[in-house]
Amino acid sequence: MPDPRPDALIHDPDGGMERLVEIMRRLRDPETGCPWDLEQDFASIAPYTIEEAYEVADAIERAAWDELKGELGDLLFQSVYHAQMADEAGHFAFQDVVKTVSDKMVARHPHVFGDESREKSAEQQTADWERIKAAERAGKAERGTLDGVAAGLPALTRAIKLQNRAARVGFDWPSTGEVIDKIAEEARELVEARDQMTEAEVFEEFGDLLFVMANLARHLKIDPEGALRAANSKFTRRFRAIETALAARGKRPEDSDLAEMDALWNAAKAAEKQT
Incomplete structure (x- = not known):
């Protein structure tokens, strides 16, 4: 006779963490689980894990506290998902994850x-x-000094971590002035690459310029990912203002030209500065 306790736990709104772990176990049950969940592995789920982490960050940036609760739950579910697959493979169980991070926090x-x-x-x-x-x-x-810096991090974030590691052993410019000089040098090299070099060489020089820009952010104590997200938000906001202004004229962006849209951009920029 089937054990009625798992079903009772799954439908218990106060079941807590144990309930979530059981839900995940049932989703992956070879006989009664969800076909989609049963097809997944670590590699297929990893992109969802990254996406959920970004959605948490997005909710925080927008101060969307009601949404944050759900986004944190989605991210927690990703940890449970990976732990369930690890348990099935005999690597470790969810409680091992909890123990490991708890031990780490106490030790640190x-x-x-x-x-x-x-x-x-x-x-x-x-x-x-x-x-x-x-x-x-x-x-x-x-x-090695750079060992353990995850290759899967966003590139700007990984650049900062690599540079911080190198700086701890003295491999760093002493001030922002040297970094800015290096940015100018890399920009010149990029222009030369554009005019004279292969596509692969242009690609490399552009990467070098971004890497040094990340180093400048580090020296200025700026999070480059956060700064770029803010710039993206500003661009989105101002371009929407362009679309709104054009709509008031009975037009769409594709019906306009760069001169008109640039004027509307400057108007949106000026309006923001007045608020």
């Missing part, structure tokens, strides 16, 4: 959970955090 906060003093600056706490992480990497046989 000796000033909270251990006997170290809390009377230290934020800078000292950051230095201690990095020292502990370096010891963890050594335990994983990650000996």
Whole structure:
């Protein structure tokens, strides 16, 4: 006779984390699960995991707190999904995930959970955090300065992490002035590449310029991903203003020209500065 407890748990609104884990287990049940879920593997689910993380960030950026609850749930479900597949493969279970991150947080906060003093600056706490992480990497046989920086990170974010690692061992420009000089140099090289070099060489020079721009952001203590998201939002806002103004004239962007749209862009920009 089937055990009635899993069904009761699945339909229990107060079932908590145990309920979510059971829902995931049932979705992947070889006999009664969802056909789509049963076809998935780590690689096929990974893009959804990344997408859900971005949707969390988007909700936070828009201060959409009602939406954030659901987006955090979607992201949590991704962790449960990967843990279920790992459990099926005999790698680890969800409780192992919970234990691992809990142990890590306790070990990395000796000033909270251990006997170290809390009377230290934020800078000292950051230095201690990095020292502990370096010891963890050594335990994983990650000996190189850049070992452990995930290749799957967004490129700008990974650039910052790589540069931060290199800077800790002294490989860094001493001030923003040198970085700006390097940006000018890379820009010149890109122009030369455009005029004289192959498509592959242009691609490489453009990447070099972006990498140095990320370094400038690091020196200015700016999150380049956040800055670019803000620029994207500004562009979207102003282009929509162009579309609205054109619609009032009975036109669409494809019915306009660059001069008219540029004038409307400047008008939208001026209006924003007045608010």
